[in-house]
Amino acid sequence: MRMVDIIIKKRDGLALNKEEIDFVINGYSKGEIPDYQMSALLMAIVFKNMNKQETVDLTSAMLHSGDIIDLSKIKGIKVDKHSTGGVGDKTSLVLGPLVASCGVKLAKMSGRGLGHTGGTLDKLESIPGFKIALSEEEFIKQVNDIGIAIVGQTANLDPADKKIYALRDVTGTVESIPLIASSIMSKKLASGSDTILLDVKFGSGAFMKNIEDAKKLAKTMVEIGDGLNKDTRAIITDMTQPLGLAIGNALEVKEAVDTLHGHGPKDFVELCLGAGSIMLEQANICKNRELARKMLIEKLNNGEAFNKFVEFVKAQHGDVNYVLDTNKLPLAKHIIEVRSQQEGYVDEINCLEIGESAMRLGAGRKTINDTIDMAAGIILNKKVGDFVKHGDVLAYAHTNIDNFDEIIKDIQMSFKILKDKIEVKPIIHDYIK
Numbered sequence: 001m002r003m004v005d006i007i008i009k010k011r012d013g014l015a016l017n018k019e020e021i022d023f024v025i026n027g028y029s030k031g032e033i034p035d036y037q038m039s040a041l042l043m044a045i046v047f048k049n050m051n052k053q054e055t056v057d058l059t060s061a062m063l064h065s066g067d068i069i070d071l072s073k074i075k076g077i078k079v080d081k082h083s084t085g086g087v088g089d090k091t092s093l094v095l096g097p098l099v100a101s102c103g104v105k106l107a108k109m110s111g112r113g114l115g116h117t118g119g120t121l122d123k124l125e126s127i128p129g130f131k132i133a134l135s136e137e138e139f140i141k142q143v144n145d146i147g148i149a150i151v152g153q154t155a156n157l158d159p160a161d162k163k164i165y166a167l168r169d170v171t172g173t174v175e176s177i178p179l180i181a182s183s184i185m186s187k188k189l190a191s192g193s194d195t196i197l198l199d200v201k202f203g204s205g206a207f208m209k210n211i212e213d214a215k216k217l218a219k220t221m222v223e224i225g226d227g228l229n230k231d232t233r234a235i236i237t238d239m240t241q242p243l244g245l246a247i248g249n250a251l252e253v254k255e256a257v258d259t260l261h262g263h264g265p266k267d268f269v270e271l272c273l274g275a276g277s278i279m280l281e282q283a284n285i286c287k288n289r290e291l292a293r294k295m296l297i298e299k300l301n302n303g304e305a306f307n308k309f310v311e312f313v314k315a316q317h318g319d320v321n322y323v324l325d326t327n328k329l330p331l332a333k334h335i336i337e338v339r340s341q342q343e344g345y346v347d348e349i350n351c352l353e354i355g356e357s358a359m360r361l362g363a364g365r366k367t368i369n370d371t372i373d374m375a376a377g378i379i380l381n382k383k384v385g386d387f388v389k390h391g392d393v394l395a396y397a398h399t400n401i402d403n404f405d406e407i408i409k410d411i412q413m414s415f416k417i418l419k420d421k422i423e424v425k426p427i428i429h430d431y432i433k
Contacts, residue, residue, distance in 0.1 A: 003027065003037045010044040018057045025061035029160045035167055042164070042173040050178035055220060056227035058178065062186035065160035069109075069136065069192035074143050076105045077283045080193035081275060082184065084217070087205040087355035088242035092120045092150060093256035094264070094272050095279075097308035100147035101299045102276075102292075104283045107143045108150045109157070109191045121152055123256075126249040126329060126374040130318035148312050158187045180207075181220040185232075195231040195282040197275060198222070202429075203240035205351025211236060211429060218432045231282055235275060236430040241349040241384050243427075244268035248363035248377015248398060250329040257326050260306040267383070267427045273297065274428045330375035332398035338411045340388045348416040349384060357411045361399040373400055378411065385424035388417060 001023050010016060016024075024041065027033040050058065071078050079099065083089055096106050110120035124130045132152045134142065142149040161183050168174050188196050198221055201207075202214035218234035225232025244265040246255035258264055259272065273296050280292035299305040314320050322328045358364060362373030379396045382388055394415050397408055 003033050007040045010048055013048045015051050015054055021057045022061050025160050029065045039171045046173050046176045052223050055178040055182055056224050059182040059186045059224045062160045063190040066156040066158050067154055068190050071107055071192040073140050074105055078105050078107045078193040079195045079279050079283050080108055081197045082188050083199040084201050084207055086201045086239040087351045088244050088247045090252040090256050094259045095276055096148050097312055098305045099276050099279050101304040101308040102280055102295050103285055105143050106148045107193055109153045110150055122372055123249045123252050126253050127318040127322050131316045142315050146311050146315055158190050161186050177217050177220050185221050185224045196225055197279055198234040199237055200234050201237050201239035205355055206239035222432055233278055233433040235428050238427050239351055242351055242354055245380045247358045249374045251377040254326040260309050262300050271427045332375040332400050334399050336397040336408055337393045338395040338408055340392045340394050342417045343390045344417040344419045345421045346382050346384050346386050346415055347418040347422050350414040353414040357407050360407050
């Protein structure tokens, strides 16, 4: 078998078989296939696409390129949830303890933030002492004991994806649904859970800019999961404005704690209840989503969800005093009011601009080696559909940098204000199973 023949076959629009795909992934992972040939194949896939079976076979080959986590020692059904990334997306911080308080076992591996999107691990690390690296034995024991653990990915989890993703990033081959789907699903499947819920976002702050592409990606990933005998479902959610009100690590932890106390922003609470209802159904805790929703609301109201979060933070060596009193979390020296120059209704909040502004204030990384300022970020004071007067506060910028005038203008310009009131659409647009 020769790599050049496989490239030509895909260039001509023909489907690759499992043996050919295995040959490519094994050879490239071992360094036997050079970058220039892999780049040629990736570009051929971008132009000629892959069918359902090819995408399943590609995912399978990638997930078997390294470690596959064995969670069989965890009692019960193990659930996992993955978001395609967005601005203000602190969902795992609430959803994890919320479903765990209902008896679900959540064994989750998460990533860090880069660019305008935040990472769950960075948010958790704004709690002093929080440990994101656990051994496999510690990870399994913690999930058995308290129902939840969230850790960083192991070094040898899906090495083929790491290598291919880096190549895609510099060869203009990122925008391919089979490549995106196999990248996400190979990591999730290698993580060992029994069920997966995918939160596929669309809008200015998401990778998929429109709902049609988000649905295509979601359907492809659900097909991959089904093809590899894993209960996989997806929700399509709105990222045309930031999720909730807080953007930035410590600020998002504060909002997560408020939400677990029953005082969260409406859109964020709705997402957590909607996603959590599906996860309880997947774990056979509830017969249907209506009963599941009632159970989740009860756990928020009676304090059990928050208590589970405290237990989770303590188990991973975080200082629970910062959770019991979030005023102890880092606070920026500058908190600047961003005021409206117009009157009318908020029609849109450019999520990408807000995310990049938060990064420039210190809340994110431009490169993977940058240091994050845990106190930096943005708190929105207005959301889509709200009425604003001239001079009203749109948002508060939190930063420790001194030269912030341009960033404040950019935040101000992120709000599109019109005279006519608009209809506010629900956060969850579709459910795919």
